[in-house]
Amino acid sequence: MPAVLVDSGVPVTRRTPLFDLHQKLGARMVDFGGWDMPLQYGSQIAEHHAVRRGAGVFDVSHMCVVDLKGARVRTFLQTLLANDVGKLKTPGKALYGCMLNETGGVIDDLIVYFLTDSWFRAVVNAGTRDKDLEWIRRHAAQLGIEVIERTDLSMLAVQGPEARAKAASLLSPSGSTSALALEPFFGREIDGWFVARTGYTGEDGFEMMLPATEVERVWRALNSAGVTSCGLGARDTLRLEAGMNLYGSDMDESTHPFESALGWTVTLDPPGRAFIGREALEAIRARGPQRKLVGLLLTDRGVLRAHQRVLVSDAGSGEITSGTFSPTLEHSIALARVPVAAGASVQVDIRGKLHDASVVRPPFVRHGKALVS
C-alpha cells in the first residue's frame, strides 16, 4: 500500500486491508512504524496465553512482501545479505538474515524464500519499508533484477500449538495435507495462498500471504475455528520471550550483527562472497566486538524497560534494548546490550533504584516451556 499523503505533504498513518475489521472487533489501535495497527483486542496477556496454549492470529500485512526476479537473483542476494542464500537448495526453503550497510550496520533483518532459480521472495519490516526498497532497487538495477512490491497480498501470522491444524482446516483437503506436510522454515503456494511454517512467537504456526480481497473472510473463519485475534502487544511479549530481536529497538544501522546476537546469521564462508558490509564485519571480528546482546531476567519484582541503564561490575554499563513483563514466566525479562565482560549477573537502574538481574541466554520460552528460571 503506498504512502498516503495529504495536501501538506505530511504522511498520515497507513492502514492494512483489515483496518475496518480491527475496529469492529474493538481493537485499540496504535501507530507502529507509520501504520495504524491493533495493539490489543481485549487483554494483552490473554492474547499472549492464547498463542502459547492454543492459537492466535496477527495481522502482519504492514510488513512488506517483495518478489525479486531475474536470472541472477541468487547472485544479487548473495551480495545484498550477510547470510548466504547459497545455502538454499530446496525450493520453498526460507533463510533469515540481515541486510547491512558498508560499515556493517543493520539496515534491516528479513526473511527470504527461495521459490525458483529466478524468483526469491523477501519479507521486510514495516518501519524500514521505504529505505529498504530504495536500497534493494539501487543494487538490483546493476544485475537486472526486477523488484516487485506485492501490495496485492495481505499477510496473517497464525501461531500456537493448535495453529497449523486450525489454519489448515480452511484449505481444500489436498491443500490441507500439503500445508501440514511443510517442514519448519519452508513455504509453498497452496490453494492460491503462500503458506510458510515460520513465525515470530517461538511457537509453531504459519505465516500466510493471501489476496487482500480474501483476508477479512479468512480472519473471521479463523476466529470461528477458535483462533484468537491478537494484537502487536502480545506479538511483542511473545517475540521477546522467544529471544527474537525487534528491528529499531534491539538493532539498527548503528549496531552490527556481532553485538546484536545475530552473529549466527553472518556467513563468512566462502571467503570469496563479497556481500555488502563484509569488510567492516571482518575488521570488527579481528578486533573482537566490544559489546554483546544478552538476555536479562529480573529476580526482583518490577518491570525492565527499554533504555534503562545496566551496570556491569568493573566493566562499565550498558542499556536495555527491549524489556517487558513475561506473562509465561511471571517475571520481567529483557534484551540488553552490555560490555562483553559482563558475567552472570548485572544491576539495572529502575527509577533510580538498583535491582539485580541474571544474565541468561535467550530464548526465555520456546514451545510453551520456560527455558530459564
Add this chain to the structure above:
Amino acid sequence: MSNVPSDLKYTKSHEWVRALPDGTVEVGITDHAQHALGDLVFVEVPEARRKLAAGEPFAVVESVKAASDVYSPIAGEVTEGNPALAAQPEVINSDAYGQGWLMRLRPSGAVPALMTAAEYQKLVAEEGG
C-alpha cells in the same frame, strides 16, 4: 462508557478519592485509567507515614506496555499502602474502585477542589473514552 461511581471525587489525572468515616481518604485509579493502561503487572505503593504534597507522585502502576506515575490528589500523610497489590496487581483491572485501592491518606490542610462524577465523566468523554 466508563464506570464512574457517583459517590467518589476525581482528578484530571484519573485518580479517584473516597472519604472514609474516620476522616482519612482512600485513593486509586479510575476504571478509565486501568482500561487505558491495560493488564497491570506491577504496582509500587507508598509506605505508611510518608508525607505527600498535593500533586506529588505516590505510586507507580505498570502494565505490560508502560509504567505510569499516580499523583496524590490531596496533601497529607499516608496511613496505609494497599498490601494486596504486590501479589495481585490485576485486581486494579478487575475492581478499580474496590480492592484495587492504592493508598489511604490522612489529609493535612485545605482539601483542594476535586471533580464530581459528572465532571469526570465529561472529561473522559472528551478524551474519547
